[in-house]
Amino acid sequence: MTPNMFFLLTSLLFSIGLVGLVSRRNLFVVYMSVELMLSSINLLLATLSKILGDASGSVIALLMIAVIAAEAALFLAMIIHLYRAKKSVDSDSFTALKGVKVHD
Template sequence: MTSLLGYATISMILFSIGVIGVIARRNIFIIYMSIELMLNAINLFLVTFARYHFNMDAQIISIMVVAIAAAEAAIFLSVIILLFRSKGKLDTDIFTELKQEVE
Protein backbone atom coordinates (compact mmCIF):
# COMPACT_ATOMS: atom_id res chain seq x y z
CA MET A 1 0.00 0.00 0.00
CA THR A 2 1.32 3.40 -0.97
CA SER A 3 1.88 5.92 1.75
CA LEU A 4 0.07 9.18 2.35
CA LEU A 5 3.12 11.10 1.17
CA GLY A 6 3.09 9.35 -2.20
CA TYR A 7 -0.52 10.24 -2.96
CA ALA A 8 -0.05 13.79 -1.68
CA THR A 9 3.02 14.21 -3.90
CA ILE A 10 1.19 12.97 -6.98
CA SER A 11 -1.69 15.30 -6.18
CA MET A 12 0.64 18.29 -5.84
CA ILE A 13 2.42 17.44 -9.09
CA LEU A 14 -0.89 17.19 -10.96
CA PHE A 15 -2.06 20.48 -9.46
CA SER A 16 1.21 22.16 -10.47
CA ILE A 17 0.89 20.88 -14.04
CA GLY A 18 -2.64 22.32 -14.12
CA VAL A 19 -1.48 25.71 -12.86
CA ILE A 20 1.29 25.82 -15.47
CA GLY A 21 -1.26 24.93 -18.16
CA VAL A 22 -3.56 27.78 -17.09
CA ILE A 23 -0.75 30.32 -16.96
CA ALA A 24 1.24 29.32 -20.04
CA ARG A 25 -1.42 28.48 -22.63
CA ARG A 26 -3.70 30.73 -24.66
CA ASN A 27 -6.07 28.12 -26.06
CA ILE A 28 -9.36 28.15 -24.15
CA PHE A 29 -9.81 24.39 -24.44
CA ILE A 30 -6.35 23.66 -22.99
CA ILE A 31 -6.99 26.13 -20.17
CA TYR A 32 -10.26 24.35 -19.41
CA MET A 33 -8.54 20.95 -19.36
CA SER A 34 -5.88 22.36 -17.01
CA ILE A 35 -8.59 23.59 -14.65
CA GLU A 36 -10.17 20.13 -14.70
CA LEU A 37 -6.76 18.60 -13.92
CA MET A 38 -6.43 20.89 -10.90
CA LEU A 39 -9.93 19.92 -9.76
CA ASN A 40 -9.09 16.22 -10.01
CA ALA A 41 -5.83 16.77 -8.11
CA ILE A 42 -7.77 18.37 -5.28
CA ASN A 43 -10.21 15.45 -5.30
CA LEU A 44 -7.30 13.00 -5.06
CA PHE A 45 -5.92 14.99 -2.14
CA LEU A 46 -9.31 14.95 -0.36
CA VAL A 47 -9.78 11.23 -0.85
CA THR A 48 -6.22 10.55 0.33
CA PHE A 49 -6.72 12.36 3.61
CA ALA A 50 -10.18 10.88 4.08
CA ARG A 51 -8.69 7.42 3.72
CA TYR A 52 -5.82 8.28 6.07
CA HIS A 53 -8.15 9.56 8.80
CA PHE A 54 -10.83 6.87 8.21
CA ASN A 55 -13.44 9.55 7.52
CA MET A 56 -15.97 9.41 4.69
CA ASP A 57 -16.90 13.12 4.63
CA ALA A 58 -14.18 14.16 2.16
CA GLN A 59 -15.01 11.24 -0.13
CA ILE A 60 -18.66 12.30 -0.25
CA ILE A 61 -17.62 15.88 -1.04
CA SER A 62 -15.32 14.57 -3.75
CA ILE A 63 -18.16 12.62 -5.39
CA MET A 64 -20.33 15.75 -5.30
CA VAL A 65 -17.53 17.78 -6.91
CA VAL A 66 -17.22 15.22 -9.71
CA ALA A 67 -20.98 15.41 -10.34
CA ILE A 68 -20.93 19.20 -10.46
CA ALA A 69 -17.87 19.14 -12.72
CA ALA A 70 -19.72 16.93 -15.19
CA ALA A 71 -22.55 19.47 -15.46
CA GLU A 72 -20.05 22.32 -15.69
CA ALA A 73 -18.19 20.49 -18.46
CA ALA A 74 -21.29 20.29 -20.62
CA ILE A 75 -21.97 24.01 -20.29
CA PHE A 76 -18.36 25.09 -20.79
CA LEU A 77 -17.82 22.88 -23.83
CA SER A 78 -20.98 24.22 -25.45
CA VAL A 79 -19.70 27.78 -24.91
CA ILE A 80 -16.37 26.80 -26.47
CA ILE A 81 -18.14 25.35 -29.52
CA LEU A 82 -20.24 28.51 -29.93
CA LEU A 83 -17.15 30.74 -29.67
CA PHE A 84 -15.29 28.64 -32.21
CA ARG A 85 -18.20 28.71 -34.66
CA SER A 86 -18.61 32.47 -34.38
CA LYS A 87 -14.93 33.55 -34.29
CA GLY A 88 -13.08 30.63 -35.90
CA LYS A 89 -10.37 30.45 -33.24
CA LEU A 90 -9.97 29.55 -29.58
CA ASP A 91 -7.47 32.17 -28.40
CA THR A 92 -8.05 34.04 -25.15
CA ASP A 93 -8.11 37.26 -27.22
CA ILE A 94 -11.71 36.35 -28.11
CA PHE A 95 -12.86 37.76 -24.79
CA THR A 96 -11.48 41.22 -25.55
CA GLU A 97 -13.29 41.17 -28.90
CA LEU A 98 -16.56 40.26 -27.18
CA LYS A 99 -16.38 43.20 -24.78
CA GLN A 100 -18.92 45.95 -25.41
CA GLU A 101 -18.11 49.64 -25.22
CA VAL A 102 -19.83 51.45 -22.35
CA GLU A 103 -20.95 54.99 -23.16
Protein backbone atom coordinates in the same frame (compact mmCIF):
# COMPACT_ATOMS: atom_id res chain seq x y z
CA MET B 1 2.65 3.53 0.64
CA THR B 2 2.55 6.67 2.74
CA PRO B 3 0.25 9.72 2.49
CA ASN B 4 3.27 11.85 1.56
CA MET B 5 3.46 10.26 -1.87
CA PHE B 6 -0.17 11.11 -2.52
CA PHE B 7 0.38 14.65 -1.28
CA LEU B 8 3.34 15.09 -3.62
CA LEU B 9 1.32 13.74 -6.56
CA THR B 10 -1.57 16.07 -5.71
CA SER B 11 0.67 19.15 -5.58
CA LEU B 12 2.40 18.19 -8.84
CA LEU B 13 -0.88 17.66 -10.67
CA PHE B 14 -2.33 20.92 -9.38
CA SER B 15 0.79 22.79 -10.49
CA ILE B 16 0.77 21.17 -13.94
CA GLY B 17 -2.84 22.27 -14.30
CA LEU B 18 -1.90 25.79 -13.21
CA VAL B 19 0.97 25.91 -15.72
CA GLY B 20 -1.32 24.76 -18.53
CA LEU B 21 -3.98 27.28 -17.51
CA VAL B 22 -1.54 30.19 -17.57
CA SER B 23 0.79 29.37 -20.44
CA ARG B 24 -1.43 27.93 -23.18
CA ARG B 25 -3.84 29.82 -25.44
CA ASN B 26 -5.89 26.95 -26.83
CA LEU B 27 -9.30 27.10 -25.16
CA PHE B 28 -9.56 23.31 -24.94
CA VAL B 29 -6.25 23.04 -23.12
CA VAL B 30 -7.36 25.76 -20.71
CA TYR B 31 -10.56 23.81 -20.06
CA MET B 32 -8.72 20.53 -19.50
CA SER B 33 -6.26 22.24 -17.16
CA VAL B 34 -9.12 23.48 -14.99
CA GLU B 35 -10.51 19.94 -14.93
CA LEU B 36 -7.10 18.58 -13.95
CA MET B 37 -6.81 21.01 -11.04
CA LEU B 38 -10.28 20.02 -9.79
CA SER B 39 -9.43 16.33 -10.13
CA SER B 40 -6.20 16.73 -8.15
CA ILE B 41 -8.26 18.17 -5.31
CA ASN B 42 -10.47 15.09 -5.61
CA LEU B 43 -7.41 12.91 -5.09
CA LEU B 44 -6.51 14.93 -2.00
CA LEU B 45 -10.03 14.45 -0.60
CA ALA B 46 -9.86 10.69 -1.15
CA THR B 47 -6.45 10.58 0.57
CA LEU B 48 -7.80 12.50 3.56
CA SER B 49 -10.77 10.16 3.71
CA LYS B 50 -8.36 7.22 3.94
CA ILE B 51 -6.16 8.94 6.53
CA LEU B 52 -9.03 9.84 8.84
CA GLY B 53 -10.95 6.61 8.27
CA ASP B 54 -14.07 8.58 7.45
CA ALA B 55 -16.31 8.16 4.40
CA SER B 56 -17.18 11.87 4.28
CA GLY B 57 -14.14 12.72 2.16
CA SER B 58 -15.26 10.24 -0.46
CA VAL B 59 -18.75 11.74 -0.42
CA ILE B 60 -17.35 15.26 -0.96
CA ALA B 61 -15.22 13.93 -3.82
CA LEU B 62 -18.34 12.33 -5.31
CA LEU B 63 -20.17 15.66 -5.17
CA MET B 64 -17.08 17.32 -6.72
CA ILE B 65 -17.32 14.91 -9.65
CA ALA B 66 -20.87 16.14 -10.27
CA VAL B 67 -19.64 19.75 -10.15
CA ILE B 68 -16.87 18.83 -12.64
CA ALA B 69 -19.50 17.36 -14.99
CA ALA B 70 -21.61 20.54 -14.78
CA GLU B 71 -18.53 22.68 -15.42
CA ALA B 72 -17.62 20.54 -18.45
CA ALA B 73 -21.08 20.95 -19.98
CA LEU B 74 -21.05 24.74 -19.56
CA PHE B 75 -17.44 25.20 -20.70
CA LEU B 76 -17.90 23.10 -23.84
CA ALA B 77 -21.12 24.93 -24.73
CA MET B 78 -19.27 28.21 -24.30
CA ILE B 79 -16.39 27.02 -26.51
CA ILE B 80 -18.87 26.06 -29.25
CA HIS B 81 -20.55 29.46 -28.98
CA LEU B 82 -17.22 31.32 -29.13
CA TYR B 83 -15.97 29.22 -32.05
CA ARG B 84 -19.15 29.96 -33.97
CA ALA B 85 -18.62 33.69 -33.45
CA LYS B 86 -14.89 33.95 -34.27
CA LYS B 87 -13.92 30.66 -36.01
CA SER B 88 -11.01 30.32 -33.62
CA VAL B 89 -10.14 28.59 -30.36
CA ASP B 90 -7.44 31.14 -29.54
CA SER B 91 -8.22 32.76 -26.21
CA ASP B 92 -6.54 35.98 -27.38
CA SER B 93 -9.02 36.50 -30.21
CA PHE B 94 -12.05 37.07 -28.02
CA THR B 95 -11.98 40.80 -27.39
CA ALA B 96 -15.68 41.68 -27.50
CA LEU B 97 -15.59 43.12 -23.99
CA LYS B 98 -12.34 45.02 -24.54
CA GLY B 99 -12.65 48.72 -23.86
CA VAL B 100 -16.18 48.53 -22.54
CA LYS B 101 -16.82 51.72 -20.59
CA VAL B 102 -18.44 51.34 -17.22
CA HIS B 103 -20.66 54.32 -16.40
CA ASP B 104 -20.88 55.05 -12.74
